[in-house]
Every structure is written in C-alpha cells, then in structure tokens.
Amino acid sequence: MTHRIERLPLGAGTPGTRREVMLHRFGAPGARPKAYFQAAIHADEIPALLAAHHLLRRLIEAEAEGAIRGEVVVAPFANPIGLDQQVNATHLGRHELGGGGNFNRNWPDLAPAAADKVAGKLTESEESNVATIRAALCEVVAEMTPLTQLDALRQVLAGQAVDADLVFDLHCDDDALMHLFVIPQHWPLAAGIAAELGCHAVMLSEDSGGGSFDEACSMPWVKLAGRYPDHPIPAACLASTVEFRGQREVSDKLAERDGAALFRSLQRHGVIAGDPGPLPEALCEATPLGACEFVKAPAPGVLSYEVALGERVEKDQVIAWLIDPAAEDPNAGRRAIRAGTAGLILSRRDRLYLQPGETLAKVVGSTPLAAPRAKNLLGD
Numbered sequence: 001m002t003h004r005i006e007r008l009p010l011g012a013g014t015p016g017t018r019r020e021v022m023l024h025r026f027g028a029p030g031a032r033p034k035a036y037f038q039a040a041i042h043a044d045e046i047p048a049l050l051a052a053h054h055l056l057r058r059l060i061e062a063e064a065e066g067a068i069r070g071e072v073v074v075a076p077f078a079n080p081i082g083l084d085q086q087v088n089a090t091h092l093g094r095h096e097l098g099g100g101g102n103f104n105r106n107w108p109d110l111a112p113a114a115a116d117k118v119a120g121k122l123t124e125s126e127e128s129n130v131a132t133i134r135a136a137l138c139e140v141v142a143e144m145t146p147l148t149q150l151d152a153l154r155q156v157l158a159g160q161a162v163d164a165d166l167v168f169d170l171h172c173d174d175d176a177l178m179h180l181f182v183i184p185q186h187w188p189l190a191a192g193i194a195a196e197l198g199c200h201a202v203m204l205s206e207d208s209g210g211g212s213f214d215e216a217c218s219m220p221w222v223k224l225a226g227r228y229p230d231h232p233i234p235a236a237c238l239a240s241t242v243e244f245r246g247q248r249e250v251s252d253k254l255a256e257r258d259g260a261a262l263f264r265s266l267q268r269h270g271v272i273a274g275d276p277g278p279l280p281e282a283l284c285e286a287t288p289l290g291a292c293e294f295v296k297a298p299a300p301g302v303l304s305y306e307v308a309l310g311e312r313v314e315k316d317q318v319i320a321w322l323i324d325p326a327a328e329d330p331n332a333g334r335r336a337i338r339a340g341t342a343g344l345i346l347s348r349r350d351r352l353y354l355q356p357g358e359t360l361a362k363v364v365g366s367t368p369l370a371a372p373r374a375k376n377l378l379g380d
C-alpha cells in the first residue's frame with residue numbers, strides 16, 4: 001500500500017473560507033499496530049511541525065523499502081484554525097480566538113457513550129474486547145454533531161486517533177527541556193519512547209484536569225476497565241504528549257534527531273520493520289504530575305531568572321526576581337521568587353513581563369506537593 005495523502009474538510013467555516021486537515025497515511029488500513037501523530041494542536045508550537053516533517057521523510061523512505069508493517073497516520077499540521085490566527089503580525093495559536101478556549105483542553109470524554117455501546121458485547125477474550133471497544137470509540141466520534149469549526153476539527157482528529165495503539169501529540173513548551181506526559185498506567189511501557197527522545201522529565205497523570213487530547217485517547221480504556229471489571233480490558237492506547245523543548249528551538253538539526261527518535265520508537269513497537277539499535281540510556285525516571293510545581297507569578301512585573309534550564313534547585317531557593325516597575329522605592333520593588341519544592345528546572349518563560357497567576361517556571365520534584373492545587377494541573 002503506497003503513501004497516500006488525504007484532505008478532510010472542516011465544515012462550518014465563515015463564508016468564502018474553507019479549511020481542511022491534511023493526513024499522510026502509510027501501510028494497509030487496519031494493519032496493526034497503528035500509530036497516529038499530530039503536530040501543533042497548539043498551532044504556535046513550531047518545533048512540533050518540524051519534527052513531524054522529519055518523521056514524514058523517514059516514513060516515506062521506509063515505505064519505499066517496504067518496511068511499514070502496521071499503519072501510520074500523520075497530521076503534519078493538526079490545527080489549520082490556529083495556524084491562521086495572526087493578530088497584528090503576532091501568531092496566537094494556543095487558544096481559539098472565537099472563544100473556544102485552549103485548543104488542547106475540553107476534548108470530549110468518550111468513555112460514557114462507548115461504555116453504553118459495548119454493554120453485553122464484552123467477552124473473556126482481551127483481543128476481542130479491544131476490537132469491540134475500538135469500534136465503539138470510532139462510532140462515538142462519528143456520531144458527534146459538530147456545531148463550530150473547532151468542534152469539526154476535534155471530530156476529525158479524534159476520529160483518526162481513538163483506535164490507534166500509539167498516539168503522539170506533538171507540542172512544545174515556552175522555553176523548556178524535552179519532556180513527556182502519559183497516564184500512570186503506561187509507565188514503564190512509555191519508558192522506551194522517553195529514553196529514545198531524550199526526555200528530561202516524564203510526568204504521569206490520569207486527570208490533568210483539562211481534557212487534553214492524549215487523555216481523551218488513553219483514558220477511555222482505563223474508565224471502561226473500571227466500569228466492566230469482570231472482563232479483560234487493557235490500556236490499549238498508549239497516548240503521549242511530547243514537548244519538543246521551547247518555542248524558539250526551531251532547528252532542522254534537532255528536529256531531524258527528533259524525527260529519527262520517533263521513527264525508532266515505531267520500530268521498537270513493531271509498526272516499522274528494522275533494527276532501531278540500542279536504546280539510549282534514560283535521562284530520568286517518571287514522576288507524578290502532582291509533584292511538579294507550577295511556580296506562579298504573585299504579582300505583575302518584570303522577571304529575571306537566577307537559574308538556568310536543567311538546574312537542580314532546593315526547596316526555597318531563589319529561582320527568579322520579580323520586579324515591580326511601579327514601585328516608588330526600586331529596592332522594595334524586587335520580590336524573590338522561590339522554588340516550593342526541590343527539583344529540576346524543566347521550563348521557564350520566554351516573555352518576561354508577567355501577569356499575576358501566570359506560570360513562570362515548572363520545577364519537577366519527586367514527591368507530590370502537599371498543598372492542593374487547582375483541579376486543572378496544567379493550567380490554561
């Protein structure tokens with residue numbers, strides 16, 4: 001089966017406009033394992049676009065060599081709505097400007113409707129249950145009735161992903177080291193992917209609180225297993241959010257390495273034939289997302305960091321100064337920002353004038369933080 005390109009139209013555009021999602025397909029439809037990749041659902045996360053570009057080049061080579069065993073679907077730009085959001089020459093790709101919110105929040109929970117569809121159809125065979133549940137999840141997505149173009153985008157993308165064995169949602173952070181998010185049920189299964197990509201942190205959460213795309217794909221399996229405990233139901237969709245460092249790290253060299261790492265992960269999971277070579281040594285262990293401190297700005301101000309990315313800090317160590325330009329006494333206008341946990345400085349901000357409540361750093365600790373945080377762990 002040759003490399004195919006498919007263009008799925010998004011309805012509900014404004015008059016005179018038309019948008020579509022472009023998909024590259026490799027392998028026989030229905031072949032297993034199936035891997036799905038989408039780049040930059042947060043449309044201004046450009047390193048993800050470049051990683052997908054390099055992955056595609058490798059997949060085309062593999063296809064020519066007859067090495068595709070399973071099925072691979074790649075959406076090289078997952079968010080044509082967000083790619084188009086240029087406001088006064090600034091690209092705003094994280095939130096939908098029409099009021100739809102963060103593009104990677106509020107993905108629908110497919111579990112309740114899928115649970116109803118599989119009632120009475122589950123057996124003692126794990127393999128048969130996986131097939132039944134995949135079909136049900138696809139049906140639930142197909143039955144969605146999108147009202148807005150954003151709804152249509154969600155339906156198209158979820159429709160490609162929900163029956164996959166592997167889902168890679170490709171993102172980047174503000175200014176950050178490579179890291180990964182998966183649900184706890186997929187650790188250590190995802191350890192090879194993390195090592196291959198050179199992740200400095202892997203954060204585990206079943207409910208980051210906002211309805212992220214990866215959880216919309218992986219969690220229905222966990223929920224259905226809870227709903228039907230007498231039937232074998234595995235966590236059959238290993239979905240990850242991959243953060244390709246920071247927004248400004250748009251580099252052909254880095255992205256070529258990233259594309260190669262994604263490709264080798266496909267080889268390790270049997271989607272592509274061939275020897276990926278020895279697995280690189282892991283740079284980190286996984287930690288609960290609840291052990292990652294999202295350090296917030298307590299006031300508006302100008303931020304100056306005291307620590308670099310990748311530094312290990314102690315609890316209460318000063319990691320930055322927040323300067324109030326409106327302070328009458330400039331010395332009194334300097335506020336020390338301290339780490340609330342010992343850990344690794346995983347991410348910092350690029351834009352250094354902050355509003356109160358904005359996250360200014362992520363510090364990856366190893367023990368869950370005592371103070372309860374807002375339900376939406378990842379913030380907006």
Ligand SMILES: [Zn+2]
Binds near residue numbers: 045104
């Ligand atoms: Zn993102």
